[in-house]
Amino acid sequence: MSTPTLTILAVDDEPNMRRLLEISLRQAGYRALSAGNGREALEIISQQQIDLVVSDLHMPGMNGLQLLEVLRNEHEHLPLIMVTAQGEIKTAVAAMKLGASDYILRPFELETLEIAIAKALNVKRMQQENTFLRQMQQPDVTGLVGNSAAMQSLKQMIQQVAPERATVFIVGETGTGKELVAKALHEASPRHAALFVAINCAAIPADMLESELFGHEKGAYTGALKERIGKFELANGGTLFLDEITEMPIQLQSKLLRVLQESVVEKLGGNRQIALDVRVVAATNRDPLQAVKEGKLREDLYYRLNVMQLQIAPLRERHDDIGLLADFFLAKRQCQLSEEARLCLQHYGWPGNVRELENILERAAILAGNQLIQPQHLPADIAQHAGPAAAETTTSADTNMLSIPRTTEAMERRLIMQALDACQGNKTKAAKLLEISERSLWNKLNQYQLR
Template structure:
């Protein structure tokens, strides 16, 4: 992953100093622009994306303090470094009060300027990320629980795809954990130190979704009282997750396509192009090709997003992952399932997938008073689900036609062990006798099935 190249604007009325700053900034790896006075600087900032301003104090017309004051009215976050002469500390302090990030004194070493720029850019980015993190709760990408064959295949694909920059299209039913998969991709990628930014295209009103994605300038529309950073800009260097992409208005998808193709974004009400280095991950609970046929998703957007597609299996096809997930959710509440309750969960079809399982277990734990959950603590449609022979052999047999004897044997062994442990209140010695196996064999199977 390449780091985004920052654009620095040097403002100074002395041609020699402007030239020196431009050369020094380029050698330091920045894109350098220059202006000879404050008004020229303002015009440049309104035309294109500027990431930081270095300005001299004394200039004809609009001086450095006046330029800073004008910028703070419209660009509150734009980092600003003031250059002052020796003996003008009071002026430097005034600049800091007006919102300058730092000041340096003439004559200065170029190394000192580079340090000030690096610090100002880093602080600005940290402040932006902290604001975002306070306003959002990000899922952990480490929550992909499951040992079933479909989940093992998905985890393998994530590790294989994560290092690449290619866009990814995640397809899965509601509640399968599409955002968790997207976060796992981010966490396994070289972008993990930058932000993972999620946008639910179905949850944000149509009239503000464009501003959420691309940002807006102050005064772009009624109510735009200050500049807003869009989610694309916020995710620069990281990952942007567009959930329920098929719910994005079709006219907005055209603008999204341009951003994906050109890797630049323009805020509403502005014409400055912001260069992007963002990995886009999209998701839908629909059949994406059917969504294209129905006019819900532009065909060109689909092909641009669908470079790599990840299919998330529904919970009903994940076998004993239901049991692993249940134990994980209940460990947070320090409670557990009785063997009959576990059988009920394994027999149920889970139309709402993992999200439904988590919500039902939270309710059951409350009803059980955080004691062992019994069948009566589960909803009637789950507790009364008949446990058929095929379901006992393999909970996903009816969905996947799983006729594997080893997998069926493993499933039966696992459940018998759970029932024995439940009947013996966790006593391994008694459970082994009940199962008619040695205690050592029981411990081996507990390790094998992840039940310790």
Template sequence: MSKHRVLVVDDEANMRRVLEIMLSRRGYRTLSAEDGRQALAMVQEHPVDLVISDLRMPGMNGIELLRELRKQGNDLPLIIITAQGTIESAVEAMRLGACDYLLRPFDNEALDLAIGRVFAAHEMQQQNQFLRGELDRNWDGLVGGSPAMQRVRQQIAQVAPTRASVLLTGETGTGKEVVARAIHRASPRCESLFVPINCAAIPADILESELFGHEKGAFTGALKDRVGKFELAQGGTVFLDEITEMPIALQSKLLRVLQEGVIERLGGNSTIELDLRVIAATNRVPRQAVRDSLMREDLYYRLNVFNIELPPLRDRLEDLPELVRHFLGALHRGPNSHPGVTTQALEYLRQYRWPGNIRELGNMVERASILSGGGALDLHHFPLDEAPPEPLASPADSAALPESLDLDAAVQDLEIRLINEALTQSGGNKTRAAQLLRISERSIWYKLKKYRLGAAAD
């Protein structure tokens, strides 16, 4: 059954009945009125999505009904049907905002097409209004008014007009790509492309070709020239996500792009000048990544011209209600299309540590929305049947400090314990262990060799 309700307006009872039957068979809910005045009263009393009205009726005809609706500021879509149409009446109806004008007798397909066009256009209009509102309110997806997010917005406003490279840091799921896009949209480069590249998702032997492109015959399988992502982003912005997962050898070529503004395609011998901005991101601590030989020190300094550190969700819990509403609006195609979330559920969510940050919240809201069946999200719609959320720890609950304050030794000890635990939980599966630790396979193999753990120590 369609959720759309259609009001049929006609002074002939038989015609009203025929239209009601046609519409009901197509899944629409129907109301009916004998003339324009009765139709106006019904619109005031009932939610109506579409009016199908006869043109000539005693009392108030279809044109007068349409004119009165518009005078009241009501933009309800209306289709005129008539057996006595004239060019003048058609022009007047369309001038007043009628969606269509059908002459009797008409076939069922013509009416179906007219109704389909109305609802398709109305849905598109609603989505556009919502998206414009979200852009105005949330600045390209940045949601929340906490002090932490105000600082991020201020930093975006400061760096966007410049040519400076930007390094985005913060835990996984904190919205680094959203911030990168916001920088691009607020910059003079906004009319050119924003090209995102996930350095961890592309195999190392393919990444170089993806970034720099290649000439025909550069390697086996290179059957034609290919433009790389850097060339594609000419004049715009390249976003290098998880930059510390890029092979060290390739990082040296990236450094040349940043310093000289030129690239060479694989297999080519000519340089290509570039005008683009590079924004990079990592969920690691950059200086530690340098110490672990995951990032070139000179590349770190070249990228870190302007650093924006994104706050974890647990440090901006005042934004949580607005974030939940944002995700619900995105799921249901409108800011007011869902009943929302209960106070008890919000309080529950505030007690969670959110290791996956905004991304985890979005997934949890989507799951709860499915379980709620369109109703308000309540406590039991969140995953209480799974491992309970870890509450935010107070200082008194914190583990005792080790006897030694050697930070490197403590970090190494914690890494070894976590890796061993992940290997235990995954039954020795390195890929699964890396997923549990939220690191790449390349990183876990590096750490296994570094600490001589498991089979990697052989």
């Protein structure tokens, strides 16, 4: 896997010093650009992707401190190393307080410069990772669980596809674990040390999605108060997962296609091209070819993404995995299933797939007090598959099958899951199909733990 050469801008008003910095940077393996003062530097930064700035302190027009102040306001993630003279350490410390990454004293050795650059770039990457991790709202997932023929075939495909650079299209119903498969691809790839960045194209308003993907410059639009790093740039060197790609506005799909073809991205409001080395994994809960026919997915984008396709079988087609998945989820609570409850799970159709199984087991564990889960701890439409002995126990309890509230709950749960499945997880459409408000649907999703 090739890594794009990082570009470093050397800023100094002395031609000889500027030339020395350029030579030193190239010897260290970087692409070097130069500017004679702060204003020249800002012009270059506005036109090209710069990864780090090495600037002299004293320059006419705009000195190093003034340049630093502008960069912290307009390009807060761009590191700057200040070059100062021996008697200017107090000023250098002041520059550090203003946000400089480091300072070096002239005259300096090439090794000193290399160490300062490596340190600054490492801090920049850590800051980006920390920002991303704070934004993450994804559940902790530890691995792929299942020994069915379908899962074994999927795991084998992941091992074969992971080392390649090709884009991957994951197809599966809502709740089957498409993001988990994408993470498994990333972890098994040479990119595993870099970031895995996920974005749900259906969960972000259309007018915000472009900025989320590609980033924006300060002032790109009303409310853009500072520069934003897009998900593509954040995932550089790693993997970008585009979930529910068929929900992306068709106009934005054409820009996405261009980014994939050219391996560069431009932020909104900017004209700098940022070189990318990102593996893109896309996913949908629709039939992608049907989505192409319906105009939901550009045909050229589909073929660009569908170099390799991974199909995830729904849970109802891999009954052998239900018990293993149940044990996996309940192990976190140190809770177990009775044989009768296990039988109930095996006979249920699971329209919500693995996600529904996890939510139901969490609820059952709470009702069982984290003790042995019995059929009466399960929803009525699942518990009805219990054997005679379990049915007798259930009937004798307050949660018998003749209970109107429990039967109503089971019916609502089933209708909600069917509506979500019919609408490919779109909550607005599902609410209309159910003839309830979207707010009522969200309340019921929370009530039945179906989110």
